[in-house]
Amino acid sequence: MTSMIEPSVAVRLDTAELRGECVSTSQRAIADLAGIFRDEAARGALPGETPVYRVQVWAPTPENTPGGLAWGSTFIQPGKVGDEYFMTRGHFHARRDRAEFYVTVQGEGGLILMDEQRKVRCEWMRPGSVHYIPGHTAHRAANTGSSVLAFLAAWNIDAGHDYETIARHGFAARLREVAGAPALICEP
Ligand code: S6P
Ligand code: ZN
DSSP: OOOOOOOOOOOOOOTTTESSSSEEEEEEGGGGTTTTTTTTTHHHHHHHTEEEEEEEEEEESSSOOOEEEEEEEEOOSOOOEEEOOOOOOOBSSSSSSEEEEEEEESEEEEEEEEEEOOOEEEEETTTTTTEOOOOEEEEEEEOOSOOEEEEEEEETTTTTOHHHHHHHHHOOOEEEETEEEEEEEEOO
């Protein structure tokens, strides 16, 4: 008989918080998000240290391990820059064919998806919603609610992240508050 092994990572299913020695954390504040939001003046008017989102990642294998997987949690604070909801930078995967799953744990938001022809769609994120992000699709999550939006993600460790394309061309639509409700507004 061999003894049972305690898994090295655990997730709290009520908050999406990951716990474990090999979990890394990164933070993004307003000052880190230049050029991401539509209204740069409104972004500049907010204190630079205002937290926007935090990401936890568990990468059990080195990057570029063929067939390897990564697991993470993202926590987006409630808030807006002008009329645009706090959101992640957004990216394509560097290896374009790599897909990803998101599962919403708490809060409410929108998952903005854009294909390589710049066609945009947006899925509601609510506790329990499962989102399949196909390859060749840029993705960005926005918090449209008044509490933290938290979601789990699983993706191929060799997917990589292409932030450059988004930094240069942005998304073709933005999630903005119009008359008190979220609306996906196409960029001119
Ligand atoms: C990774 C996955 C998420 C994001 C996170 C932050 O492929 O999509 O873990 O990294 O939600 O978004 P971003 O766009 O700043 O990486
Ligand atoms: Zn991704």
